[in-house]
Structure formats: structure tokens, C-alpha cells
Amino acid sequence: MVLSCENELPEILRQVDIVNFREAMTERHEDYEIAFVEGSISRKEEAHKLRKIRKKARVVVALGACSSTGGLNCLKNRFPMRYLQEEVYGRGAHKKKAFDTDTVRPIDAFIHVDYYIHGCPIPKKEFLSVLTALLMGSVPKITNHPVCVDCKLAGNICVFEKGKTCLGPVTRAGCDAICVTYGGVCWGCRGLVDDPNIGAHTETLKRYGLTADSVMDSFNLYDRCAIKRKR
Amino acid sequence: MKFITKTGLKALVTGLIRDYKVYGTVKKDGFPAYGEITDAKQLVLLQTPTHLSAKGFVFPERETLLRFNMEDGSHKPVVEAADQVIIGLHACDIHAMLLMDRVFAYGAPDANYLARRAKTLVIGTDCMPDEHCFCQSIGTMHATEGFDLFLHQTKNGFAIDVGTKRGAAILRKYTKAVTAAASEIRNMEAFEKKRAGSFKTRLDAPAAALPAIYARSDASPVWDRIGSICYGCGSCNNVCPTCYCFDVRDEPAANLKQGERVRVWDACTLEEFALVAGGHNFRKPRGARLRHRFNRKFRYLTDVFNAPFCVGCGRCIRTCLVNINIAEVTNELIAEDAKRGIIDETVRTKKAER
Numbered sequence: 001m002v003l004s005c006e007n008e009l010p011e012i013l014r015q016v017d018i019v020n021f022r023e024a025m026t027e028r029h030e031d032y033e034i035a036f037v038e039g040s041i042s043r044k045e046e047a048h049k050l051r052k053i054r055k056k057a058r059v060v061v062a063l064g065a066c067s068s069t070g071g072l073n074c075l076k077n078r079f080p081m082r083y084l085q086e087e088v089y090g091r092g093a094h095k096k097k098a099f100d101t102d103t104v105r106p107i108d109a110f111i112h113v114d115y116y117i118h119g120c121p122i123p124k125k126e127f128l129s130v131l132t133a134l135l136m137g138s139v140p141k142i143t144n145h146p147v148c149v150d151c152k153l154a155g156n157i158c159v160f161e162k163g164k165t166c167l168g169p170v171t172r173a174g175c176d177a178i179c180v181t182y183g184g185v186c187w188g189c190r191g192l193v194d195d196p197n198i199g200a201h202t203e204t205l206k207r208y209g210l211t212a213d214s215v216m217d218s219f220n221l222y223d224r225c226a227i228k229r230k231r
Numbered sequence: 232m233k234f235i236t237k238t239g240l241k242a243l244v245t246g247l248i249r250d251y252k253v254y255g256t257v258k259k260d261g262f263p264a265y266g267e268i269t270d271a272k273q274l275v276l277l278q279t280p281t282h283l284s285a286k287g288f289v290f291p292e293r294e295t296l297l298r299f300n301m302e303d304g305s306h307k308p309v310v311e312a313a314d315q316v317i318i319g320l321h322a323c324d325i326h327a328m329l330l331m332d333r334v335f336a337y338g339a340p341d342a343n344y345l346a347r348r349a350k351t352l353v354i355g356t357d358c359m360p361d362e363h364c365f366c367q368s369i370g371t372m373h374a375t376e377g378f379d380l381f382l383h384q385t386k387n388g389f390a391i392d393v394g395t396k397r398g399a400a401i402l403r404k405y406t407k408a409v410t411a412a413a414s415e416i417r418n419m420e421a422f423e424k425k426r427a428g429s430f431k432t433r434l435d436a437p438a439a440a441l442p443a444i445y446a447r448s449d450a451s452p453v454w455d456r457i458g459s460i461c462y463g464c465g466s467c468n469n470v471c472p473t474c475y476c477f478d479v480r481d482e483p484a485a486n487l488k489q490g491e492r493v494r495v496w497d498a499c500t501l502e503e504f505a506l507v508a509g510g511h512n513f514r515k516p517r518g519a520r521l522r523h524r525f526n527r528k529f530r531y532l533t534d535v536f537n538a539p540f541c542v543g544c545g546r547c548i549r550t551c552l553v554n555i556n557i558a559e560v561t562n563e564l565i566a567e568d569a570k571r572g573i574i575d576e577t578v579r580t581k582k583a584e585r
Contacts, residue, residue, distance in 0.1 A: 008485035015487060132483045141480070145465060145501045152469035153292040153496065157262045157282055160552055169462045169552060195502055197517070200460045204552050 001121045002036075002063075008128055015135055034059045034134060036117075040066040040073045042104045054111040059134060062106070062113045063127070065120035069191035070106040071222055072120070077103050078220070115140050118190035120222070123175055143174030144194050147186045150177035159185045165208045167218060170196035188222045233402065234411035236388040244271035246405025247316050251352070254288055256281060256319030268318070276319055276384065278359040280544050284472035285324055286331060288317050289347050292469075296343065296479070297492045306492075312346040316401075321358040323542040325378050326371040327472030328353065333536055334475050352397060355381040357422065360430050363545030365558050367427065368434035371542040385418040432558045436565045438529075438539045445530040447571065448564045449522070457560060458518020460553040465498030467524065467547035467555070473540045474498065499524050525557060 003024055005012070019029035035057035041047050054060055065071035076084060085093040085101060093099045107113060115134075117126050126143075133140040147168035151158065154177050159166045167188035168180065179186055192198075198219070205215045235243065247253050248269060256277045257266040263281045265288070268274050299306035320328070335344035355378040358364075366372045374381065379398030383390040390411045393399050402408045436444060468474040478497040483490035497504060500520045505513035514520045528541035541557065548556045 005485075011484075011486040128485055129482065132485060132487060135487060136483055144503055145498075146462060148462070148464035148466045149469060149498065149501070152283065152466060155259075155264070155283060155287075157260050157264065158466075158550065158552075161262060161282070162260065169464050193502070195463070197460070197462045200462055200553050203460075 001124055002127055005124055005128060012131065030056065032057055034061065036061045036063040037107055038063045038067050040070050040104050040106055041110060042073065042076070042101050044100070044102065047110050050107055050110050059114045060107075060111065061115045061117060061130060061134075062108065063117050064122050065118060065189050065191065065222060067107050068113075068116045068118050069222065070104055071189070073104040074222075075220065116142055118142075118172055119175055120189040123178075126174055143172060145173050146193055146196075147171045147173045147175065147177050147180070147190075149173050150175060151180050153177075154181045156180045160204075160208060163208075165205055165210060165218070167201075169204070170198060170201045188219070191222065232411040232416060233391040233393060233408040234385075234388060234415050235391060235402075235406055235408050239406045239408065240382070240389055241271045243401070243406040244268065244274055244318070247352075247401065250314070252313050252315040254285075254315065254317050256356075265317075265319070274318060276356050276382070279361045280321060280323070280358070280364070280546060280549075281319075282546070282550070283470050284327065284544070284546060285317055285320055286327070286472050286475075288315065289328065289351055290331065290335075290344055290475060290477075293493060293495045294343060295491050295493050299481075299490050299492065300488065301483070301490065302488050308342070309491075310343050310346050312343075312350045314350045314352075315347075316352040316354060318354040318356070320353055320355045320378070321544075322355065322374040323364075323366045323371050323544040324472055325353065325355050325374040325381075326366075327542045327544070329377040330473050330536065330538065330540060330542070331475060332377075334473075337535075352401065353378045353380075354398075357381075357383045357419075357426070359426055360432075361545070362431045363548040363556075363558070364543065365430065365432040365434060365545060366543035367430045368432075368558075369438050369539055369541060369543040372427070383419040383422070385415045385422075387415065390415045390419045432545065434558060434565070435562045440565075441529040441539065441561065442533045444564055444568045445526050447568055447573070451564060451567055453560055453563055453567075454518040454522045455516075456518075457521055457555050458516055461500070461517040461521055461555060462553065463500050463502055463517045463520060464552075465501045466550045466552075467557075468498030468500055469496060470546040470550045472542060472544060472546070473528075476504075499527065521555070525560065528557070529561065 018025070019032050035053050037050065037053060037060060041050060062068040066073055081101065082094045085099050089099045115130055117130055130140040150173040151168060156177060159180055164185050166180070166185035168177070168186035170192055171186050171188040172190040172193045175190060177186070202215050205218070206212070244253065248271070253268040254265055255268045255274045257264060257268070257273050258275055259266060263277045263279060265281055265283065265285055294311070295309045297306050297308045332348060335341040355374060376394060378394040380402060381392040381394060391402070391408065393402065476497045476499060477494045479492060479494045481490055481492050504520070507513070514523055529539055532540040548558065
């Protein structure tokens with residue numbers, strides 16, 4: 001998503017030097033001030049690397065759902081590790097160091113995170129607004145209202161009115177409700193708002209025909225880590 | 232009163248499309264909504280309210296207020312307004328727009344709103360209440376001003392109230408209107424009579440009594456109860472035709488040289504609405520936010536503008552996923568208040584309130 005900012009990248013490169021960008025360049029430099037960190041943490045060596053980044057960077061920004069909330073990867077946490085290792089890497093894998101994998105955590109389970117860019121994928125405009133705010137020396141604005149706001153601003157008909165269900169009322173907006181706008185529903189990829197009314201939404205989902213298990217499944221898809229922490 | 236046939240309305244809409252941006256009531260995914268009309272066939276005059284109100288046409292959900300240049304410190308106001316027509320507003324929506332007109336002209340007049348409003352023609356239409364409409368209890372059931380034309384659907388066509396000279400002019404220019412026959416007017420009156428008897432939602436006290444009742448209800452247990460089920464999702468604000476709060480943000484371009492100041496709709500039921508420097512929040516609990524919103528509708532703004540700021544359209548009731556119902560809550564407060572046994576003057580003076 002960062003690389004798809006074609007129109008803005010030349011302007012951005014006039015303001016900053018990109019010194020380390022594994023997906024886009026081979027050269028690497030370890031002297032940086034702002035670090036955008038993608039991905040969740042599931043191995044000890046990743047946690048070690050993350051702590052090193054925190055020591056070097058003045059500002060750490062979690063980039064994307066995996067990094068910010070753990071994302072889909074957290075689904076793994078509902079199974080025993082040994083089962084997972086054998087399922088993915090074959091029998092006896094849990095004994096091998098190369099397949100050493102642990103519970104999945106968002107990066108703020110290990111280090112202090114200054115700012116978050118949520119979503120899977122992240123919205124381009126949110127990345128640009130956080131970056132420009134940091135360069136201007138102002139505080140980046142991280143949306144903390146439910147997707148319902150973005151839906152109304154987009155003029156969408158509520159999916160509940162169409163007899164479907166979604167996680168919009170407790171999910172952090174900032175995505176312009178793009179999934180609903182294009183005929184889908186909100187799956188909660190941006191994680192929960194700071195103060196979600198989980199109890200009310202559980203009741204609503206049940207009222208719209210979901211069972212207790214399917215209610216938990218929908219919360220767990222992107223938010224297993226967050227829900228667990230809140231309880 | 233004038234009259235046009237159904238074909239006459241088609242001619243009017245087709246003519247308007249040639250010269251204006253035309254918006255009107257349509258079916259979106261099968262649901263009543265406002266949308267752009269590029270062909271007269273798209274217009275569906277609806278009997279029940281749309282999901283969102285028409286406020287976005289005069290007060291867009293997001294608009295640029297000025298463009299600035301950070302290199303030389305210059306800035307230029309942006310006022311964007313095009314000639315437009317909105318077709319299909321009901322009486323409650325027209326009352327709401329009249330209230331918005333007063334709000335945006337109050338204090339420092341809002342150039343953007345007023346420019347857009349001056350270029351907007353309003354064509355209203357009659358309606359039939361659904362289970363959540365309660366304009367009858369508020370006094371917004373009929374509109375006598377605030378529209379250019381008002382269409383009453385009759386058996387053979389439309390009996391038309393002409394509200395302004397601009398309304399008379401478009402009627403002359405684009406279609407052939409005749410004086411409405413007595414039978415059409417009788418038809419219209421019969422419909423209005425049926426309508427007046429069709430309201431299922433009512434407030435149990437006159438609108439003029441509500442400011443005082445709300446003033447005595449700050450400590451009501453109602454607020455905690457509805458606060459516990461509220462999402463704080465802002466939907467009630469965003470669908471409301473009289474909620475006008477907005478946030479203003481500066482958005483620098485990626486080159487950090489130019490930028491735009493934009494305003495976007497804000498909502499008092501959102502967690503960050505009353506958040507100030509230092510992380511202090513005046514209305515952190517959801518119940519306190521709802522109490523504020525309801526008081527804005529029936530008390531605070533009534534003090535300033537001497538009119539309730541709820542027009543009884545019922546949109547906030549329909550949109551609420553946890554069924555928080557402003558009419559039911561108000562009736563509960565009225566019942567609680569009656570138990571207090573205070574004999575009250577229905578219209579209190581401002582002095583008494585302060």
C-alpha cells in the first residue's frame with residue numbers, strides 16, 4: 001500500500017530518506033528516526049529485532065492489522081502450538097528449532113508504540129496523513145469512532161437493514177467503510193474502537209440471528225488478541 | 232393552488248435536469264434514499280422518510296473551507312456552490328432546513344452554507360407516517376414556508392403549493408400548470424385528514440413543555456440505562472436533519488507546501504467529541520453523551536432559537552441498532568416528571584432557566 005502511493009512518493013522522498021525497506025530495496029542502513037513496523041510477532045527472534053528497532057527509532061508506528069492488533073494471525077492462538085507445528089511443518093516439527101513458533105502478539109505487546117495505522121489493507125490516505133503529521137511535527141490523528149460514522153458519511157444503507165450483520169458498530173473506522181460501500185460487510189479488520197460496547201453488540205448480533213458461537217467467531221476473526229486482553 | 236399531471240411532473244423534472252444539478256428521493260438497494268437524478272424516471276416520490284436526511288446537499292459531510300500555502304503563508308477561502316434542486320423533502324425535512332438556515336446565519340454567518348442554500352431550490356412532497364414518525368407532536372407536520380414548490384399527490388396528478396417566486400418561475404418555464412380543480416383539493420384534504428389520524432408515535436406533553444421537563448431530568452435513571460446499551464456510534468447524529476456539528480482539520484499535502492482546511496460532520500455521541508487538551512473528556516460516559524444530544528434537541532437550542540430542534544422525522548429511531556427511541560425516552564421523562572408533582576408553566580422564561 002505504501003508503494004502504491006505513486007503520486008506522492010516523489011514528494012515524500014524529497015522530505016525523507018528511506019534507509020531500510022525490505023520489500024522495496026536491497027540496501028540497508030540502521031540509522032533511522034521513524035520506523036514503520038509491519039507484521040505480528042510470533043517468534044523470539046522477531047521480538048528481539050523489534051526491541052532493537054524501538055531502541056533506535058524516535059517514533060515507532062505500527063503499520064497494518066497484524067502489527068496493530070495481531071490481525072488474522074491471532075486465529076492461531078486458539079490451537080495448541082504443538083498441534084500447529086505438526087499441522088504446518090509435519091510430524092516431529094515441534095522438536096526442531098527452525099520451527100520454533102509461539103503465541104501471536106501485536107507489536108505493542110512487546111514495545112511501546114507511538115502511533116497506529118490500522119487495517120488490512122491500510123488506507124493509503126491514512127498512511128499519508130500520519131506521515132505528513134510526523135514530518136510537520138504535529139500529532140497524527142488516529143480515528144477512534146465506529147465504522148457506522150464512515151458508512152453514514154458514504155451514504156450507505158445499513159447492512160443490518162438488509163438483514164445481514166457486521167462488526168461496524170464496534171470497529172475502528174478510518175476506512176471510509178469501503179467494504180460496505182462496495183456491497184460487503186465490515187469484518188472488523190481495523191480492530192476495536194478504544195471503548196467498544198461489546199455487550200450491546202453481542203445482544204444485537206444475537207437479535208439478528210447469530211448464535212453465541214458465531215458471535216464469538218466474528219469477533220475473533222481479526223480481534224482475538226484484543227478481545228482476550230480486554231476481558 | 233396549482234395543478235400538474237404526472238406527465239407534467241416528468242416535464243418539470245426533465246427541464247430542471249437540463250439547467251440544474253437535481254437530487255431527489257430514489258430507491259437505493261431497494262431502500263428509500265436521496266440520490267442524484269439524471270433521468271426523470273429515477274425520481275420516486277416516497278411516502279416514508281429516507282435513511283439519511285437531505286442536509287448533506289447544503290451542509291456536505293466533508294467540504295474544503297480554504298486552501299493554504301505554507302511557504303508564503305497565504306490562504307484562499309473556498310466557497311463551492313452550484314445551482315441545485317432537491318425534490319422530495321417532507322414537511323419535517325423542510326422545517327429542519329429552516330432551522331439549519333437559522334443556525335448557520337446565527338453569530339458569524341457561515342459563508343459556505345449560505346452560498347449553497349441560496350442556490351438551492353426545494354420541492355417538497357406530502358407523506359404518510361410510519362410507526363416512528365412523530366412530527367404531529369412537535370408541530371412540524373405542515374410546512375408553510377421553506378419550499379419553492381410543494382407537491383400534494385392527488386388522484387390525477389399533483390396539487391401544488393407555490394412557495395416562492397423562484398418556484399412559480401420554474402413551474403412556468405418547464406411545465407404547464409393549471410389552477411387546481413376543487414376535486415383535486417378535496418382529494419388532497421382527504422389525504423391530509425387520513426394522515427393526521429395515522430400517527431402511532433406521540434409525545435405525551437406539548438413541545439413547549441419539554442425544555443422545562445428536560446431541565447428537571449438531568450438526574451433521571453434513564454440516562455444510565457440507555458447509556459449502557461448505546462454504542463456511541465454517532466448514527467443518530469449523522470442521520471439527523473438538524474445535527475449540524477462539525478470538526479475542522481488542516482490537511483497538508485505530501486509536499487508539505489500546500490494544504491487544505493476541511494470540515495467534516497462530527498457527532499456529540501462519539502467518544503472524542505468532548506475531549507479536550509490534557510485528555511479530559513466532559514462527557515465520557517455514553518449516557519452523558521445521549522443526555523446532551525437529547526437536551527440539544529429539546530432544551531439547549533430551544534433556549535436560543537425558541538423552537539424544538541427535533542422535527543419528529545424518526546430517523547434516529549430507525550437507525551439505532553439497540554432501539555434507543557427518542558420519543559419513548561421523552562415520554563418516560565414526561566411520566567417521571569409528572570410524578571414529581573411540580574405544577575409547571577408550559578413555557579418558562581429564560582431567566583428562570585438560568
